[in-house]
Amino acid sequence: MATITTSTPTEPAALGVIRKIASSFLLRRLAKALFSIWLVTSITFFVIRAMPGNAVDVLIQELTTQGVSPEDARNQAAALMNIDLDKPLPVQYLDYLGNVVRGDLGSSYKSAGLGVSDMIAQVLPWTLFSVGLALLITFVLGVALGAIMAYRRDTWIDHLLSNIAATLDAISPYLIGLLAILLFGITWKWVPIMEMRGAMSPGIKPAFTLEFLADIFMHVRVLLLVYVLSSIGSWMLQMKSNTVATLGEDYVTVARARGLTDGRILTAYVGRNATLPLFTRLAISVGFIVGGSVLLETLFTYRGVGFLLARSISERDYPVMQGVFLIITASVVVSNLLADYLYGWLDPRVRIAGGDN
């Protein structure tokens, strides 16, 4: 919100703007999202550039050891990171913010000449595709299984599913991924792990053909399975407890007393109300899966954003690292924003009461 107040000229007008933002659900959420992105942008700036022994110094040092003269090394580093090292720090910071807003994230240090924005644009679609699809599958399956658990409470199927969900929830996605490769790829040989590397096979043209779709599915399937397995547990348990709580509500009893069919009660009364709180979890889940993608995409050599971040980390390619991290954060924040809007649209009470507390 600070960014808005500084740009408004007079005191009463500024107050008016703040009040308008604070009273509007949509604008308030938007301001929060922008603030998160700004916060992360600033953290990365100060950690990478301003701290003693920071990445820029390291970069200059590395270039010098490669035989570049100190003066040239300094200029090269400045060019790669897209900053002017002679300017005072606050000016550098503003320049950097301006560059980020324009979509200019600097150039890669290891893969010479490649723009960071272009590198990200190449891999981002694959992460959006795999994470989005995983989220959709997890949501639908988790809601269905959770509802079954609640309806068949204290039967063997509930106990079985509850235990599976609790176990999956406790094991980290990275270990599930390792296990999947080991079992499906090596021990049982169900899938060709080596051929599955990358997001698609070489020589296949991206187009809406059956061949292309089959190919990208071939590459994504095990990764998808691991995403689903690692995050479905918490969905199932949450949905179960929501459904159990909803089943005890008066309006469900009334609906039963009115003689409505079980199917109608499930879809129109129980299902909708039990699913509603899950939409707030969607936001958390996006962050969780994207966070896990750094490890899983690397494990499966799936060339998405997480893979790029891991590679830039291991190569100490700071411009790329910084840019990819920014994009990852921005996409998580934006999907949070969308989830918020979706929730506000589905449940008008949130918009009127104006808050999640």
Added chain:
Amino acid sequence: MQAIGDFLSGLWRESVKTLKILSRNKMGLFGFILIVLIVLLSFVGPFIWPPETSANVTEINQGASAQHWLGTDFQGQDNLRKIINGGKDIVLIAVITGVLSMLIAVVVGSFSAFVGGWVDSLLMELVNIWLTIPKFPLLAVLATVLALKDVVTLSVLMAVLEWPALARQVRSQVLSLKNRDYVEAAVMLDLGTPRIIFRELLPNMMSFVAISTIFAMTHAIYQQTGLVFLGIVPYSSANWGVMISAAERRGVLFNPQAAWSILAPMAAIVIFQLALVSFARSLDEVFNPRLRTSV
């Protein structure tokens, strides 16, 4: 300080009582015994079975046998012995991160709930914003740039990133306890905020604090394993995470004979995590009157 001392002695009494109740919950007791065993083995074990210093080229990548219960790794060293020697780091990381993040969360969360007003709103708004930032990529980037060398600084960094989520939960707990009669009485007697927080409030949310700490611990173990895999945390110490990535890097994954080297440390981590979680879940049952069945 007096308040904290009293709180610690109260904590001890409470723990003994908890153990007594816990002995009636089978899953929880099982988890607890496993945790004690793992901690003992990790801290005492290395004195009985010190790490092997040389490679055994004649016994590389073997499966389980009478001589090597969990097989041998790519250097021909015994996997079981490596696991015994690699547990200390994992336990330390889990405990430091869990306890430290909970400590910050208790202080900030209860402060926020007690002060209320705009301070509370602002703090919680910041926490909510913090929660939307994906933590693992942030941790990976920070750990890379800061070039962390040892277990303790890594744990502190993880705790610093982890506490806001816990603080929000602590705040809502404190809010629900704040209006109880005994807390209001303590406030009216002007016993001082630290004393009220540590003597009146904290004992009443002990179950919640313990459970959240344990979940923060399992989270820390997972994050550490991930950082090792990305090559951010140095290989110098031999812990379970390092064993997994070392095996993975040596292509052991694609060598069916050597599966033991990767499965053994994985199993160690999973068993430790499951033990922690089943212990935490049973604590919930012990303390939560709505879930309590037979106590």
